[in-house]
Amino acid sequence: MSLKTRAAPIAKAGKYLSFNLGGETYGLEILKVQEINGITDVTRVPRTPDYVLGVINLRGRVIPVIDLRAKFGMESVENTDRTCIIVVQMDREDGKATVGIVVDEVSEVLTISEDQITAAPEFGDAVDADFIIGMGKLGHEVVILLDIQKVLTGEETMVLSGLETEQ
Amino acid sequence: MKVQDVQSLVEHVTGFLEGVPEHDAAAARTLCEALEEIGEILDGDSQGSDRTKVRKATVLCEQIFGGGSADPGADWAWVRATCAALAKVVVDGVAFEDAGYPGANEQKCPPTPLEAVGNPYFDAEIFMEFLDRQTEELGDLEAAILGLEGGEPDVGYLMRVFHTLKGEAALLGIDDLSKVAHAAEDMLTSEPTIDCVGRLLEVKDWLGRRFRQLAGQGPAPESADDVVAGLEATASAPNDGSAPSSDKASVEPESSGPRREVMRVDASRLDLLIENIGELVIAEAMVSQSVSQRDDVSLELAKNVDRLDKICRELQEIGLSLRMIPVRPVFRKMNRLVHDLALKSGREINFIVQGEDTELDRSVVEQISDPLVHLLRNAVDHGIEKDSIARLNTGKDMVGTISLTAYHRGGNIVIEVEDDGRGLSSDAILAEAIKKGLVTEGQVLTDSEIQHLIFAPGFSTVSTVTDVSGRGVGMDVVISSIEKLRGSIEIESSPGRRCLFRIILPLTLAIIDGMVVKVGAEQYIVPTLSVVRLVRPRQDDVTTVRNRGEMLRFEEELIPLFRLERLFDIEGARREFDESVVVVVESDNRRIGLFADDLEGQQQIVIKSLGKTIQGTPGLAGGAIMSDGNVAVILDIAGLVKVAHKEDYVRADHGALENQRGD
Numbered sequence: 001m002s003l004k005t006r007a008a009p010i011a012k013a014g015k016y017l018s019f020n021l022g023g024e025t026y027g028l029e030i031l032k033v034q035e036i037n038g039i040t041d042v043t044r045v046p047r048t049p050d051y052v053l054g055v056i057n058l059r060g061r062v063i064p065v066i067d068l069r070a071k072f073g074m075e076s077v078e079n080t081d082r083t084c085i086i087v088v089q090m091d092r093e094d095g096k097a098t099v100g101i102v103v104d105e106v107s108e109v110l111t112i113s114e115d116q117i118t119a120a121p122e123f124g125d126a127v128d129a130d131f132i133i134g135m136g137k138l139g140h141e142v143v144i145l146l147d148i149q150k151v152l153t154g155e156e157t158m159v160l161s162g163l164e165t166e167q
Numbered sequence: 168m169k170v171q172d173v174q175s176l177v178e179h180v181t182g183f184l185e186g187v188p189e190h191d192a193a194a195a196r197t198l199c200e201a202l203e204e205i206g207e208i209l210d211g212d213s214q215g216s217d218r219t220k221v222r223k224a225t226v227l228c229e230q231i232f233g234g235g236s237a238d239p240g241a242d243w244a245w246v247r248a249t250c251a252a253l254a255k256v257v258v259d260g261v262a263f264e265d266a267g268y269p270g271a272n273e274q275k276c277p278p279t280p281l282e283a284v285g286n287p288y289f290d291a292e293i294f295m296e297f298l299d300r301q302t303e304e305l306g307d308l309e310a311a312i313l314g315l316e317g318g319e320p321d322v323g324y325l326m327r328v329f330h331t332l333k334g335e336a337a338l339l340g341i342d343d344l345s346k347v348a349h350a351a352e353d354m355l356t357s358e359p360t361i362d363c364v365g366r367l368l369e370v371k372d373w374l375g376r377r378f379r380q381l382a383g384q385g386p387a388p389e390s391a392d393d394v395v396a397g398l399e400a401t402a403s404a405p406n407d408g409s410a411p412s413s414d415k416a417s418v419e420p421e422s423s424g425p426r427r428e429v430m431r432v433d434a435s436r437l438d439l440l441i442e443n444i445g446e447l448v449i450a451e452a453m454v455s456q457s458v459s460q461r462d463d464v465s466l467e468l469a470k471n472v473d474r475l476d477k478i479c480r481e482l483q484e485i486g487l488s489l490r491m492i493p494v495r496p497v498f499r500k501m502n503r504l505v506h507d508l509a510l511k512s513g514r515e516i517n518f519i520v521q522g523e524d525t526e527l528d529r530s531v532v533e534q535i536s537d538p539l540v541h542l543l544r545n546a547v548d549h550g551i552e553k554d555s556i557a558r559l560n561t562g563k564d565m566v567g568t569i570s571l572t573a574y575h576r577g578g579n580i581v582i583e584v585e586d587d588g589r590g591l592s593s594d595a596i597l598a599e600a601i602k603k604g605l606v607t608e609g610q611v612l613t614d615s616e617i618q619h620l621i622f623a624p625g626f627s628t629v630s631t632v633t634d635v636s637g638r639g640v641g642m643d644v645v646i647s648s649i650e651k652l653r654g655s656i657e658i659e660s661s662p663g664r665r666c667l668f669r670i671i672l673p674l675t676l677a678i679i680d681g682m683v684v685k686v687g688a689e690q691y692i693v694p695t696l697s698v699v700r701l702v703r704p705r706q707d708d709v710t711t712v713r714n715r716g717e718m719l720r721f722e723e724e725l726i727p728l729f730r731l732e733r734l735f736d737i738e739g740a741r742r743e744f745d746e747s748v749v750v751v752v753e754s755d756n757r758r759i760g761l762f763a764d765d766l767e768g769q770q771q772i773v774i775k776s777l778g779k780t781i782q783g784t785p786g787l788a789g790g791a792i793m794s795d796g797n798v799a800v801i802l803d804i805a806g807l808v809k810v811a812h813k814e815d816y817v818r819a820d821h822g823a824l825e826n827q828r829g830d
Contacts, residue, residue: 043798044689045777046735047784055777055790055798060446062775062790062798097779152780 011134011145013114018143019086020105022074027110027136027143032088034098036106039083053102058087065100066152077104088148099152110143112136117145173208176201177257180250189243195231198246205253220268224249297335302378304328305371310499312367313506325367326355332374343391344377350398365510366401368503370394437489444486445773449796451479487678491526494573494582497536498523501543501571508547515566516551522573527580527674531652535582535672538648541641542584542668543569550588550666561663563587579696580674585667591660593617599626618658619756622646650755650805653679655696671696681772681791681801684750684763686731687739690799691763692772692791697804699751699758701766704744719760721751728760729807734786740764754805761802770794774801786810 016027017036042054042065051070055062065085069076085100120132131150136143180201187194202225209218227242252268255261311324329352336344351370354363376388455472458464498520509516551567552558559565564587572583593614600606600620620626624643649656654672659665673679673696680695700721708720709728717728728749732740741747741764749760772791776782777800782789788803 041797043790043800045781045784045787045790045800046737047786048781052781055781055800057792057796057798060442060775060792062777062792064778064781092779095779099778099780 010119011112011117011136013112013117016110016112016136016143016145017086018107018110019084019103020107021068021072021103025107025141025143026103027112027145028086028088028148030109032090032148034087034089037085037087037100038081039079039085039102056085056100058098058100061098063087063098063100065102068101068103068151071151080104088152090149090152101148101152110136110138112138112143112145173205173257176205176208177250177254180205181254184247184250192231195239195243198250199225202250220249221253294339297339298378298382301332301335301374302382305375305378306496306499308371308374309368309503312364312371313502315367316364316506322355326352329355341381344374347373347391347394347398350395354398354401363401366397368506370398441486441489444482445792448479448483449792449794451475452794453796488526490528490530491674492529492532493524493526494532494535495523497532497539498571498573500536501539504540505543505547505569508544512548512553514547514551514553515555516547517566517568519568519570520572521570525573525575525580527672531580531672531674534648534652535670538645538670539571539582539584541645543571545641546584546586546588546666550586550590552588563664576671577680580672582670582672583667584670585665587665590662590664590666591618591621591658592662596620615658616756618660621658622656653694653696679772679774679801680769682750682769683767683793683799684731684748684761685765685767686735686763687737689735689737690767690793691731691735692799692801693750693752693761694788694801694804695769697752697754699753702749702751702760704747704749704760704762706744709744719749719751721758721760724758726751726758726760728762730762732762734807752804752808754808757808759808761807772801 012029015030017030017033018025018027020026037058040056042056044054045052045064048054051067053065053067053070055064067076082105083102084106085102086106087098087100090097090099116137117134118137120134131147132144133147134145136145180198183194183197183201202221206218206221206225209221224246227246231239231242231246249268308325308328311321311328314321315325329348333345333348333352336342336348347370351367354366373388373391373394377391380387455476458468458472502518502520505516505518509518546569551569555565558567567586567588569586570583572581572585574581596617597606597612597620600617600623601608603623603626605620605623605626606612622642622645626642646656649670649672652672654670657669657671659667659669681692682695682698682701684691684693702719702721704719710718710720710725712718717730718725719728730740731737747762747764748766749762750766751758751760774789774791775798777784777787777790786803786806788801788806790798791801793799
C-alpha cells in the first residue's frame with residue numbers, strides 16, 4: 001500500500017566495534033559490548049531455535065550464545081581460530097541480560113561521526129532490515145550498524161513463546 | 168534591614184552565652200526574650216527550618232526559667248548548640264543542613280522515643296543497637312519461657328534477660344520497658360507457678376510489639392501498667408504446688424561466654440562471592456589436571472599445586488556454609504504454635520523438638536515454616552485425640568506426644584513431624600476421594616497412593632471445621648511449598664497409633680545431587696531426588712502403543728518411555744535396549760522412564776539459570792557447570808512428566824494396554 005518509511009532510529013555517532021560476518025562488515029555500539037572471547041565449547045540446548053547455538057560458562061555464569069550467521073540466514077562455516085564470541089549486554093523489561101554472539105572475526109573499534117552515517121536503505125521484503133539502524137561509510141568501506149537489542153529480542157521471544165504453546 | 172537585625176541579635180546572643188557557661192534561671196529568661204525576638208523576625212522569613220529550631224529553643228528556655236525542664240543541663244546545652252548553629256546560618260551564611268543543628272540528626276531512624284527526648288544519656292546508636300539485640304533476644308526468651316513448662320526450667324536465664332532489659336531501658340529513659348521487666352523479674356523471684364508461663368508469654372509478646380513500635384514499625388501496644396498489674400497478680404497468687412521447682416542457686420549470674428560477632432552482608436554480594444569461589448575451584452581443577460598430565464613437573468610445582476588444591480577445597484566448604492543457618496528460629500516458632508494450639512483446643516500435648524542446630528540454606532529455612540505450621544496444626548487438631556480417656560483405653564499415654572525432628576541424611580536434610588494420635592484412616596480417605604471424584608470406584612491403589620491423596624486441594628475427611636483446621640486447604644499448601652523447595656514428602660502411618668510426615672529437602676536451593684547421563688555426545692543431568700530407579704531394559708519390557716509412543720513395564724506398572732534422543736534431537740545416540748539405560752523418574756507421584764545411552768556418575772551440581780533469553784524452555788530446568796568448565800543442561804523432571812501426561816497416551820490407553828497384557 002503505502003511506502004514503508006524507515007523512520008527507525010538512526011545510529012548515533014560514536015564508537016563502534018566492527019566485526020566480520022560472511023565477508024560483510026558490521027558494527028555494534030561499543031557501550032553494549034562487555035568483552036570479547038575466543039570461541040569455546042558451546043553446550044547445545046535442545047528445543048531452542050536454530051540460531052541459539054547453546055550456552056557457555058562465562059566465569060561462573062551460564063549465558064546463551066547466538067549464532068549470528070544462522071540468525072542472518074547465512075550458511076554455517078567451520079570455526080577458525082579467529083572465530084569470536086562477543087559478549088553483549090542487553091536491556092530487557094526484567095533487567096539486564098548477557099548474551100554471547102558468534103562472529104567470524106572481530107576487526108577494530110571505529111569512531112564514526114554523524115556525517116558518515118546514512119539511513120538504512122530499503123531492501124524490500126527480501127531482507128529483514130529492522131535491526132539495521134544505519135550504514136557507516138568510511139572511505140570506500142561500508143559498515144552495517146546493528147541494533148543488537150532488536151537482533152536478539154523481538155522475534156526470538158516470539159519463537160520461544162511459540163514453542164511453549166506447541167507443548 | 169531585617170537581615171541585619173537578626174544578625175546583630177544573634178551575635179548578641181552568642182556573646183551573651185559565652186559569658187554564661189552554666190544554665191541559670193535569669194540567663195534563661197534573658198535568652199528566651201532574645202530568641203523570641205529573633206523568632207518574630209524569622210517568622211516573615213522563608214527559612215522555616217531555622218524558625219522551627221528557634222521556636223524549640225525558646226520553649227526550652229522558658230522551661231528552664233520556669234523550672235519545668237526535666238533536665239536543665241541538657242536542655243541548656245541543646246539551646247547553646249542551636250544558637251551556635253543559628254549564628255553560622257545567619258552570620259556566616261552556611262546552609263541550614265551544614266550548620267550542625269543539634270537536633271539535625273534527630274530524624275535518623277529509628278525515631279527517638281518520646282520518653283528519651285531531653286535525656287542526656289540518650290544516644291541514637293546505642294538505642295538502635297539495644298533494639299536490635301533485644302529483638303533478637305526475644306526468640307531465646309520465648310524458648311526459655313516454654314522451658315519452664317517442659318522439663319528444663321532455666322529461671323536464672325530468664326532473670327538475667329529481664330534484669331539486663333531493665334537496666335538498659337532505664338538508662339535509655341524508656342521507663343515502661345524497665346517497669347515491665349522489673350515486674351517480670353519480681354514474679355520470677357517469687358515461686359514461679361504454672362500460670363506464669365502464659366503470663367510471661369504475654370509479656371514477651373508485649374515486648375515484641377513495643378520494640379516494633381520503638382523501631383517505628385508498628386502501632387503502640389497497650390499500656391505497660393496493664394501488663395505490670397497482670398504480672399503482680401500472678402506473683403501474689405498462692406502457689407498451687409504444681410509449679411516446676413525453681414532452682415534458686417541457678418539465679419546467680421553466670422558468664423554466658425563471648426558473644427558471637429555477627430555481621431550483616433548484602434545477600435547478592437555473598438552469592439557473587441560463592442559463584443566466584445565455584446569458578447576458582449574449576450580453574451584450579453583444570454590447572455592441576457594439566458600439571459598432572461605432564462611428565463616434566465618439578466617437585467616444587469607439584470607441591471604448590473597440591474597446596475592450592477587444599478585451599479580451594481576449604482574455600483569451597485566455607486563458601487557453602489556462608490548461607491547456612493540453623494533451623495532453630497523456625498522450630499522455636501513451632502514450639503509456641505503447638506503450645507497455643509494445645510491450649511486453644513483443650514488438649515494436653517508434650518512437644519518434643521530435636522535437631523534444632525541442623526543447618527540449611529537460609530532461603531529454605533524461611534520457606535519451611537508454612538508447611539510445618541500446617542502439619543503441626545493437623546497433628547494437634549486431627550492427630551491427637553481430644554478425649555484423653557479414649558487415649559488411655561487404647562493403651563496410650565494420656566498426654567499426647569508430638570515431635571519435630573531435623574537431621575541430615577546423605578546430602579539432604581530431613582524434617583519429621585510425628586504424632587501418636589489417630590493416624591490416617593485409609594478407608595475414610597478413599598471414601599472421600601471417591602466422593603470428590605479423584606478416584607473411581609474399584610480402582611486399586613497402594614497405601615502410599617491413598618495417603619498421598621490427602622495432598623489434593625480441598626481434601627478433608629473432617630466433618631467439622633474448627634478455627635484451627637479442617638477446611639482442607641492445608642495439605643496442598645504443604646505439598647506445593649515442598650515441591651517449590653525441590654523436596655519430597657513421605658507419610659508413615661499406622662491407624663490408631665501414629666502418623667509421621669517426613670519432609671526431605673535439599674540442603675540448599677542452589678545445589679542439587681544430579682545423575683549425569685550421556686546421550687550421543689551430550690551430557691544431561693537428572694536431579695537425583697526425582698530418580699526412582701535405574702534399569703537396563705529388555706526388549707520385551709517395552710511395548711509400543713499404536714506406534715505413538717513406547718511404554719515400559721516397571722514394577723507391574725506401565726510407564727511412558729521417553730527417548731531423550733528423540734525428544735531433544737540428539738545425534739549419534741544408541742537405539743538398542745540391552746546397551747542403554749532407563750532412568751525411572753517420578754514427579755507428583757507419576758512416573759516416566761528416560762531412555763539414555765549411559766550413566767556417567769553422580770555429583771553435586773550448582774544450578775544456574777540458562778540466561779533470561781532461553782530460561783523457561785520446556786523440559787529444561789537450568790544449566791550446571793561441570794568439573795571441566797563446560798555447561799551441562801539440567802532436566803526439569805516435573806515439566807517432562809507433565810508433557811508426558813498431557814500427551815495423554817497414558818490414561819487414555821491404559822485400559823487398552825491392560826487388555827493387551829491380559830491376552
